[in-house]
Amino acid sequence: MPRIEILSHEDDGRARQIEQALGRRGKTAAVRVVDVYTSENPKAQSPEFIDSLTNPVTQKAGTSYDQFDWALEIGYLPGVTDNIGHTASELLALTTHCIPRENGDLDATSKDPRFRGEDSAGVYSSRLYLIKGKLNRGDVEALGHELSNKLIQRATIKSRDEFVKDGGMSVVIPKVTLGNKGAVADNVDLNVSDEELKTIGAQGIKNPDGSRRGPLGMSLLYMQAVRDYFKKEGRPAKDIELETLAQTWSEHCKHTIFASPIDDIKEGIYRHYIKRATQEIRKKRGKNDICVSVFSDNAGGIIFDDEYLITDKVETHNSPSALDPFGGAITGIVGVNRDCVGFGRGAKPVINRYGFCLADPRTKPEYYRDKAKANPILSPETIMNGVVRGVEAGGNCSGIPTPQGFVYFDDRFVGKPLVFVGTIGLIPREINGKPGHKKGAKPGDKIVMVGGRVGRDGIHGATFSSVALDEGSPATAVQIGDPITQKKFSDAIVKEIRGYDWYNAITDNGAGGLSSSVGEMGDQSGGFHVELDKVPLKYPGMAPWEIWISESQERMTLSVPPENTDKLIAFLARRGVEATVIGTYTDTGRALITWHGETVMDLDMDFLHDGLPETPLKTVYVAGGEDEPDIAQPKDYADTVLNMLSRLNICSKEFISTQYDHEVQAGSVLKPLQGPGRVYAEASVTKPVLTSSRGVVLSQGLAPRYSDIDTGAMAAAALDMAVRNAVTAGVDFNHLAILDNFCWCSSDEPERLGQLKRAAAAIYDLAVLYETPFISGKDSMFNDFKGYDAQGKEVKISAPPTLLVSSIGVIPDIEQSISLAPKMQGDLVYLLGETKDELGASEYYDMNGALGQNVPRVNGAKNLELYKLYSAVARNRLIASAMPINLGGLGVALAKKAIASQLGMEIDLSGFALRPDKLLFSESLGRILVTVAPNNQKAFEKHFGSFANQIGLITNENKLNIKNILSVEIKKLDEYYKQPLKDY
């Protein structure tokens, strides 16, 4: 059986990285990398194929190399997406003219006999590390843990002696073989006790061997409604019907907590606060309304200019990222890219954004998922590296720039990190004479699945992300992304086919897979009939219910008039994309599925979509916080500012910005690192249409720790930051929209729901006041970790209630964009906005181990006045540089501006009454720190009136001086700001 080993040269960058990883553990070793390709296909032995895998300068195939002490090989487990294996399979096909299926397994569903021979076996990849150095087996095992994830990968270790004795590493073919040949849909008996109904809802349908299939995530109330439905239908339920209802009714898909009546709000939080805010703003704006498609599609869409709309969607992918950070993050970002491609008739992804809420990567907290302590959580460092790399691989491979994002640290994100991913799209307002944002499946249209094949990956993803993470969290919920497969169909759709008018509707296959996408589109036509046996599979033997709810990535579902299916499928084939007709949209009012001609699902569409019983919610609100602390004033303010700068929530995240391609598509204007001193910015400007002078301004705001005092203040702060950051960069304040992502915890507790309601009420008020409409949102309600600590004691760690507000707006001319870096010595420094004694839950109090009570409160009316003044003056270019004052306060903002310019600052704060540490580190909202050229002084001061507080000058002395408080060299500030995360 062919196993091809290709040894890389000794100076390989990948080997260096492993050597560094060992170095961090105090081990010195020399590492060589061997790329391994394994196949059952005899043609894989051909020299042409091996040559095609080998770089003649840096690699050698089939060479024996024995200068090592340990061999560590990492490969994928069966069924896990193996992108390198796919590409190698294609090379095998090209070089030997055989036709391998992806990943080697014979294609059970194909009618084409060419896919059934042994030549159709494909290639699997793995990587072998040969390590020379004084290491013991434990050290190599630890390295194996760091380099692999046991949920998706195998790590095999051999000492040199074992390696020699065995004649090398063992040949592993990670082929999937499923036992259930001739799989059918099983009946499920629901005429059972409430106790048993509850168990089915919580743990899943029972297999013949007594095991359970995994959580349906359905409450007893839901299970009873389902039981009653089938009683009425007069027949037993099939497993696939139950799984479908569980998917469709899941918190993840239906957002039941946001939709349910809550206290005396009958219409629920979403309609009462979020949607209503947008409706009121749109009505008030009248013909100046910027919204075009809100809350109804995969993303929200607003006007960009006369020709285009821009769309935006921000998703979370928290639960998968806790188990497999890389896989969770990459499927998150390519998943939200599909939301963009699935907007209207298909929007082109033009910008990605990201956000991570993580625990301190320098700590190693000990928690386990199980009482026996056999199943530890991943370390914060592993999670950080994984999620950073996942968004990198997904975004970079897809050719979408990622100029915008944030990282927020709090140790309560240890068990469940928050991973936010967003995509901005561009779509013509009119396509073939029809509105670009409108679509709808019509009865008679064919259901066409486009993209990757279906495997067992990601089964129960939707239901699992709707519950807290614990021991029973399913490993099949993990998926790996394949961005190139997606790139192929994404390009084909938005750059080519979209213009041909071949389809009536398009949506992505995300959570719930086909059950969700077909179900949603079938709702437009009034029913569907899917022939499930037509769905192309990665490997044979999957049961109907698995095919239907699988979350295998990189798929879209299209609704195609029958006369267009052949040309659509043929065109996609020329782009290397598989597309298959799997059924028909109908208007029968039934959700019908057949499996080799036999009906396995036949549900009433109304029941499927609206049959879930209402669950009224009750809330209690308890205010948080402590007394204001009595903190002694710092003796050395220079030290204090330096320490503040090196706090994780304040320091530079440059290591992320340089790994994310933010220049692709050639539209980057205000970049993620600004000024010669490269300060990590909170807003970016991008030109999505090269021929237009307009730019898209993006930012975001969040303040999770403020929730410890008041979730209302937390939510208002997030919104104010998101809006103010965009205003500061020069956005037209009248052309600005926002998105909400609630990441809550324990949302079955009245106290948490009380906090939720308060947060929603706060952002309703502020959004309506600012007239910034919500255009899209998503929520994730159970960000809790349930497990055990080092002593085996049960623990529950809840993420602090977090609202991320993302902003998207338009700047009429990118020439009006304002970067944060001061431009010239002699310029005047102004503080806009009021600084109050508001240090509750601030970075400064946290550094001093205190929480306090005076959390920053938004003065909406005052801020509105300032933002309008600022937005107007941005058109006249009166401001040379500007930076919003957020976490860390004025002291941190001054230091960052000094670093960015690499010039110097002379500041005098003697006119303020607050004591210096409060003045420097208060996090009062609504403030902007700006610099102005001297010849603009008069015009600037006249325009801003009492808002303008001159506090100093830009100098050329390489120092930040604050009169009577501190004097620090910029070099020093720079070092403290950049040091903490620079080695990641």
Added chain:
Amino acid sequence: MTAKVLVLSGYGLNCEEETLFAFQHAGMKGVIRHINDLIENPKELEDIQILAIPGGFSYGDDTGSGNAFAQKMKLSLWEHLTKFVERDTLTIGICNGCQILTNLGLVPALNGRYGERPVALTYNLTARYQCRWVDVKVGSSKSPWLAGVNTLHIPVAHGEGRFMMSPETLAAIQNQVAFRYIKPSLLSSRTPQAEGSHNNRGDSSASPRNDTLELAKGQFPFNPNGATDDIAAITDHSGRVLAMMPHPERGMFTWQRDDYDRLKDHALREGKTLPAEADGMALFKNAAAYFEVAKRKSA
């Protein structure tokens, strides 16, 4: 007739639109062509003067960046490709395109031997993807792409941008080095006075002489990937095939530059208008000029 450009796309290439835009801005006509369509109709190469392989992540960099795409081209287009480059045509590969040209052996083509692969592009020494602005100066290549070009301030964005080769090959390609990474020296100094002349096209009088510029000497981040001899780009023996890791189409306009905010601020104060074009556009204009001249000769 102006020169016609074919920009390749497909399988994860992703800079085709902005690359075509750059050529069009320089006055040329062009099309984006999916690799499978070109394979179906390779005769199209006879009708064009410029072939551009843009940046991207063809095949997700699996089996080595640019490798799989190069294999695909070699197995299905090789004769047409060699015919094309042997005609009086221009070819450019940018970033992933550079990796593809190198794996195809269209560069360095020592002594005209197309198809040999004596040069590799491998993992950055940082083992991290690097997206950042760098400075490069022209080497000794007499490529038409480089006519009149001295230095470029330009972005790179790659994970495998490190040119590697044997000492013999390095010696042999010295006259085919198109660009080397340099230290920014005065060019990107933060002092505004020095910056007015910051390496902008059209202001070459203020540019320092090439030999006074200090090479990066492998030092990160000036040499962002650890490339041998600070090499950022090479050509074939004729100079008509250019393989470069930096992205000229991302530095073709002043507003794309990483210091645009300062440049526009200073221009405003001085009452000047910033030049719309930046360093990267020179390459595309050179391509246009090359065929203009050829046209005039033949006329």
